[in-house]
Amino acid sequence: MKSPPSVQRLPLLVLLAAGTGALFLIIPIIGLVGKASWNSLLLDLKNELVFDALKISITSSIAAALLAVLLGTPLGITMARITTRWSIVLRSIVLLPMILPPVVGGSALLFALGRNGIFGKPLFQSTGLILPYSWAGVVIANLFVALPFVVLSVESGHRSLDRRYELASASLGAGANRRLASITLPLLRPSILAGGLLAWGRALGEFGATITFAGNMPGTTQTLPLAVYGALETDRQLALAISLLMVSLSLFIVITMRQHWWTRR
Amino acid sequence: MAASSLTNVFSDIAEMFEIANPAADIKLVFAGSGSLREQVLDGAHFDIIATANQDVMDTLVEAAEVTDPKVFARNVLALVSPIDRQPPISSLNQLRESNLLVGVCIETVPCGALTFDYLTSAKLRPNIVTKEQNVRSLLTKVLENELDAAFVYVTDARLHPDKVISIPLSPNYLKTANYPIARATGSGTNEFSLKFLEFLSTDNVLSLLISYGFLVP
Numbered sequence: 093m094k095s096p097p098s099v100q101r102l103p104l105l106v107l108l109a110a111g112t113g114a115l116f117l118i119i120p121i122i123g124l125v126g127k128a129s130w131n132s133l134l135l136d137l138k139n140e141l142v143f144d145a146l147k148i149s150i151t152s153s154i155a156a157a158l159l160a161v162l163l164g165t166p167l168g169i170t171m172a173r174i175t176t177r178w179s180i181v182l183r184s185i186v187l188l189p190m191i192l193p194p195v196v197g198g199s200a201l202l203f204a205l206g207r208n209g210i211f212g213k214p215l216f217q218s219t220g221l222i223l224p225y226s227w228a229g230v231v232i233a234n235l236f237v238a239l240p241f242v243v244l245s246v247e248s249g250h251r252s253l254d255r256r257y258e259l260a261s262a263s264l265g266a267g268a269n270r271r272l273a274s275i276t277l278p279l280l281r282p283s284i285l286a287g288g289l290l291a292w293g294r295a296l297g298e299f300g301a302t303i304t305f306a307g308n309m310p311g312t313t314q315t316l317p318l319a320v321y322g323a324l325e326t327d328r329q330l331a332l333a334i335s336l337l338m339v340s341l342s343l344f345i346v347i348t349m350r351q352h353w354w355t356r357r
Numbered sequence: 358m359a360a361s362s363l364t365n366v367f368s369d370i371a372e373m374f375e376i377a378n379p380a381a382d383i384k385l386v387f388a389g390s391g392s393l394r395e396q397v398l399d400g401a402h403f404d405i406i407a408t409a410n411q412d413v414m415d416t417l418v419e420a421a422e423v424t425d426p427k428v429f430a431r432n433v434l435a436l437v438s439p440i441d442r443q444p445p446i447s448s449l450n451q452l453r454e455s456n457l458l459v460g461v462c463i464e465t466v467p468c469g470a471l472t473f474d475y476l477t478s479a480k481l482r483p484n485i486v487t488k489e490q491n492v493r494s495l496l497t498k499v500l501e502n503e504l505d506a507a508f509v510y511v512t513d514a515r516l517h518p519d520k521v522i523s524i525p526l527s528p529n530y531l532k533t534a535n536y537p538i539a540r541a542t543g544s545g546t547n548e549f550s551l552k553f554l555e556f557l558s559t560d561n562v563l564s565l566l567i568s569y570g571f572l573v574p
Contacts, residue, residue, distance in 0.1 A: 207458075208502035224503055225458065225486035307487025307498070308463065322490060325391030326465040 121339060128332045136333035144311045145319040146337070149296060152227060152315065156234030157292035160242045164291070165284055167239075168246025169276065190240045197236055198304025205232065205305075229306035230313050234295035241294055242287035249283025250276075286349065293345040297338070316341075358386045358393050358401075360409035361491050362432065362468070362510055363536070366569045367407070373565075374556050381549045389466055389491050397422050404547045405554070407538040410467040414537040423539035429557050431533040431572040434471050435514040437521040439502040446506055446524055452483040460495050460507035463488040467534055472508040478530040496521075510534070515570040533572065 099107075136142075171182055189197055205212040205223050215221055223229045257275050266274070277284075299317040306313040308322070316338055323331035359367045364387045371383040388396065390408040394416055397406065406423060408414050409432070417423045438446040452459065462469030469488065476482070483506070489495040496513050498504045500520050514523045538557065540550050556562060563573050 202498075202501060202503060206501060206503045222458070303490075303494075307460070308489060309485070309487050313487070322463060322465065324395065325389055325490070328395070 124332065124335055124339065128336055129329060132329065133333050133336065136330050137337060139330075141310055141314075141319060142316075142330075142334060142337070145314050145316045145334070148227065148230065148311075148313065149315040149317075149341075152230040152234055153238075153292055153295035153298075155231045156238050156295040157288050159231070159235050160239045160291040160295075161284060161288045164239050164242025164287060165246050165277075165280070168243045168283075168287075169250055169280070171243065172247045172250035186240050186243045189237050194237055194298065194300030195304050198233060198301035201233060201236060201301065201305040224305055225307045225309060225313060227312065230302055230315060233301040233305045234298050237298055237301055238291035238295040241290040242284070245283045245287030245290065246280060249280050253279055289345055289349045293342060296341060296345070358388070358396070358403045358405070359407040360390045360393065360467075360536070361387045361493055362409050362512060363387070363407055364493075365516065366512070366566060366571070369565055370557070370562055373561065374553055377556070378549065378552065381552075383549075383553075391466060403541055404550045405538065405540055407536055409534055409536055410470075411535050411537060413467075414539060417539070421542055424542050426537040426539035427554070428535045428574055429538050430536040430566050431574065432510045432512055432536065432570075433531055433533050433572070434468070434475055434508055434526060435511045436506055436524040436526055437496075437499055437509055437514045438506045438524060439499055439504075440520055440522050442502065442505060445522065449479075449481070449524060449526065452481055452506065455484050457484050457505045458486045458503070459483040460487045460489060460498055460504040461485055462492055462495055462508070463490055466491060468492045468508070468510060471532060471534055474532060475508070475526065475530050479527055510570075512570040536571075 167182075167186070171179060171186070174182065192200075202224065203209050205215075207213065207216045207222050207224065212223060215223075223232060253276070257279065258271055261271050261275050297317060298315070299321065302313070302315060303318055303321070308314050308318050310319075314322075316334055320331050320334045320338070323334060367385060367387070371385055375381050375383060386393075386396075386403070390410045390413045393406060393408060394413045397403065397417055398420060406414075406417070407429070408417075411428075414423070414426045418426060436449065436452075446457075451457065461472045464470055464473050486504070487495075487498070489498070492509050492513055495504075495507050496509055496517070499507045499509075500517060506524070511523075514521055538554065540554065566573050
């Protein structure tokens with residue numbers, strides 16, 4: 093293995109800019125940690141509102157991440173193999189939710205899947221099902237913003253795959269299903285996992301699409317980010333406490349991801 | 358700085374004031390009253406602040422951030438429903454139906470506090486599906502027909518006469534929301550602050566407030 097180039101060889105300017113960048117990212121977190129009153133932290137968090145929001149956040153983000161893997165993996169594989177001009181169309185569709193302001197995404201979901209929406213209306217009239225204001229609505233909002241992460245991760249993973257394994261197994265008589273199950277998917281496992289974790293993290297932090305599409309109901313649709321937003325207007329200490337809880341959850345995801353990358357190397 | 362329920366009327370008033378005083382240049386900031394309070398306590402610069410709630414203003418007076426608060430307008434709750442809802446909601450009693458989707462503002466903001474106060478005194482327990490952080494996002498969900506009914510301010514209901522109908526509320530239980538306005542304690546430098554406050558009680562402004570559905574003192 094080649095040893096990586098040394099940091100000391102970098103121009104001073106690059107190092108300075110790198111330091112500034114890292115500082116910029118850590119300063120808000122320092123502010124958060126510095127303003128929190130650590131004595132009452134656990135007491136602040138020990139209330140029903142936080143517990144409910146935590147439960148909804150965890151369950152809905154995991155559900156969204158699993159769905160994202162389930163739908164995003166096939167989409168990513170397909171995108172990696174499409175060579176026609178449709179790939180541009182498909183790529184734009186996938187990238188859009190990443191760039192769109194989440195509030196716009198939430199309104200779009202409401203116009204499409206709301207009780208009076210283009211698809212939501214027939215759904216409501218035939219089954220009585222209403223997606224907004226429900227846990228399912230939170231999952232849908234999460235999925236909308238999280239799905240692209242799996243798709244892009246799987247797609248780039250697939251592009252860097254060594255196609256020879258598949259060609260070899262094909263020449264040995266393996267059908268398309270067999271090749272997918274025993275060659276492609278196992279090779280893509282790291283990309284799928286990384287994409288799934290990113291999707292989970294994105295879903296956990298979702299705010300705009302959720303509050304616009306699913307509303308804000310403590311115990312039903314109020315997730316941790318929504319609870320922070322509410323608490324900011326009333327109880328700063330509570331808002332700080334929930335924010336710190338979110339920082340720890342996000343750190344947990346980041347560390348899980350790092351460990352996964354380390355073991356791969 | 359002004360409460361978000363003042364968005365439309367204050368934009369008009371600012372424009373009128375600038376026409377009357379060409380040298381004045383008003384910058385408007387709108388947010389929920391609680392959020393305004395936090396901004397001020399965090400050191401945000403302002404000359405004049407109008408909130409939708411007396412408590413918020415009292416806190417700012419105690420913190421010596423503002424001086425001379427005065428109520429310049431009042432507002433009342435309204436129950437609105439999408440105009441094209443079938444069947445239409447015509448009476449308050451229909452709120453007792455459990456399959457109705459009802460939206461409110463959250464208890465911690467002024468319109469929510471008024472709403473829950475009303476619901477308790479009127480002994481109503483509607484099927485509340487969302488507690489929105491501000492009255493504007495609540496109204497949007499009514500306009501999209503995604504809620505069957507919502508408690509907003511009369512002034513919000515007035516903005517969309519072609520899209521929502523108002524259902525009469527029992528006046529016995531209705532309280533009014535007071536809108537106090539005050540000068541920042543340090544704003545002696547801005548010559549227009551006092552002028553603007555005086556401008557608020559001119560006939561033109563009063564009739565504008567009334568046309569938006571506000572009650573004037």
